[in-house]
Amino acid sequence: MKQGTIKQILLLTDGCSNHGEDPVAMAALAREQGITVNVIGIVDDEAADQRGFQEIDQIALSGGGISQTVYAKQLSHTVQMVTRQAMTQTLQGVVNEQLKKILHNETTMEALPPETRGEVMEVVDELGETANLEVLILVDTSASMKNKLPTVKEALLDLSLSMNARMGSNLFSLSVFPGKRKETEQLLEWTPKLESLTTMFSRLSPGGLTPTGPAIREAISRFKTKRSRKGWLPKDDEYIEKSV
Numbered sequence: 001m002k003q004g005t006i007k008q009i010l011l012l013t014d015g016c017s018n019h020g021e022d023p024v025a026m027a028a029l030a031r032e033q034g035i036t037v038n039v040i041g042i043v044d045d046e047a048a049d050q051r052g053f054q055e056i057d058q059i060a061l062s063g064g065g066i067s068q069t070v071y072a073k074q075l076s077h078t079v080q081m082v083t084r085q086a087m088t089q090t091l092q093g094v095v096n097e098q099l100k101k102i103l104h105n106e107t108t109m110e111a112l113p114p115e116t117r118g119e120v121m122e123v124v125d126e127l128g129e130t131a132n133l134e135v136l137i138l139v140d141t142s143a144s145m146k147n148k149l150p151t152v153k154e155a156l157l158d159l160s161l162s163m164n165a166r167m168g169s170n171l172f173s174l175s176v177f178p179g180k181r182k183e184t185e186q187l188l189e190w191t192p193k194l195e196s197l198t199t200m201f202s203r204l205s206p207g208g209l210t211p212t213g214p215a216i217r218e219a220i221s222r223f224k225t226k227r228s229r230k231g232w233l234p235k236d237d238e239y240i241e242k243s244v
Helices: 023-032 050-062 072-103 114-130 143-163 197-201 212-225
Strands: 005-013 035-043 067-071 132-140 170-177 185-191
Touching: 005 050, 005 072, 005 212, 023 035, 023 050, 023 212, 035 050, 035 072, 035 143, 035 212, 050 067, 050 212, 067 072, 072 143, 132 143, 132 212, 143 170, 143 197, 170 212, 185 197
Parallel strands: 005 035, 005 132, 035 067, 132 170
Antiparallel strands: 170 185
16 A cells, blocks of 8 residues: 555534534535544533534544544643544555455455454554644634633644654644634644644634634645645655545
8 A cells, every 4th residue: 555645634622613614514525535524522620512512523423533522631642642543544444445446345454354454453553653644733712712722732732742753744734713804714834843833822812603614614725725845745745535
């Protein structure tokens, strides 16, 4: 299998969308274009809105990704875990498609003999370390997120350190919603490092509606308009278009 690029949207939110397109439909559109949508719901110690929990799960399911709901203090570990699990899930889907083509039937990794399945998983793990990764991070900055943004910042810095330990190249982009003048505001153009977000987070002014659907739609377009920058974009920009 050739090395490719795994594309992910990582959505960090604590509430229900209340403006614009249906985020579940937008997540399905992302999946159709080879972009996995993963969602982390951040809650306070108090009981959270059950409708919000359901929406978080539905967005991830529609986007072929993973959903987790956590307390803010658990966020750092969860961001790394979800990103890596989603990479493995995407790669397993690609391997399953390859097996079907090779064996001309509906065979999947789960149906392989244990020894063979173990060998295939070793390949998946290796690809997870060497494949190129592009993650567009969407951060909900509605009013209820105000006290959670410092934790979000630290979690994303930890994610950058963890991902940079991989052999494959990494690209990150960061957008928040709602923006000051638009539904979504891009804070960070595509870059291999997230360190510069430290100063950006201190300038955010949480408040307003929660346009999750429009934010996902805008994130999809960011993958399309990404421009090559010499020095950090992989030379062979081949995409893994299949999501699980």
